[in-house]
Amino acid sequence: MNGPAWRPFLFLAALSAGMARPAPPLTSLRVVNVTSALGGSEAIQPGQMLTGRGHGGTPMTFAVEEIGFGANPIAACNRIPLPRVARAPIHDSLNTVVGFRSLYRYAGAAVSGGVFTFQDTSANTPRNTLTTRLQLRPLD
Numbered sequence: 001m002n003g004p005a006w007r008p009f010l011f012l013a014a015l016s017a018g019m020a021r022p023a024p025p026l027t028s029l030r031v032v033n034v035t036s037a038l039g040g041s042e043a044i045q046p047g048q049m050l051t052g053r054g055h056g057g058t059p060m061t062f063a064v065e066e067i068g069f070g071a072n073p074i075a076a077c078n079r080i081p082l083p084r085v086a087r088a089p090i091h092d093s094l095n096t097v098v099g100f101r102s103l104y105r106y107a108g109a110a111v112s113g114g115v116f117t118f119q120d121t122s123a124n125t126p127r128n129t130l131t132t133r134l135q136l137r138p139l140d
Contacts, residue, residue, distance in 0.1 A: 023123050025122040032044055064103075074117075
C-alpha cells in the first residue's frame with residue numbers, strides 16, 4: 001500500500017504501540033510441582049521447603065511459577081544447570097499476562113534427593129533478583 005490509504009494504518013499502529021504498558025517487575029517465584037522417575041508427581045504448597053516424599057531417578061522435572069517478568073532465569077538441581085523445556089503465560093481475570101509457568105528438566109545421572117534452586121532477575125526496574133530453593137527428600 002502506498003499513499004493516503006496507508007496512513008490510517010500507521011496511525012493505528014502508533015496509537016497501539018503508545019498504549020503499551022511496561023512489563024510488571026518480578027514480585028514472586030515458587031516451585032509448584034516436582035515430578036521424578038522414582039517419586040512420581042508432587043504438588044508443592046506455598047512456603048513448602050522440603051518435598052513430602054522421596055524423589056530421584058532420571059528424568060526429574062520442576063515447574064516454577066514467576067509473577068512479574070524476569071529476564072535471567074537460572075535453574076539448577078544439585079548445582080547442575082537445567083534447561084527450560086516449556087513456558088506458558090499466566091493470565092489474570094482481564095486476560096493480561098502477569099507472569100509465567102516454566103518447566104525445567106534434569107536428565108543427568110540418576111540421583112536420590114538433593115536441592116533444586118531457581119533465581120531470576122526482574123526485566124525492568126527495580127531489577128531485583130529473587131531466589132527460591134526446594135530440598136528434595138531422598139528415596140527410602
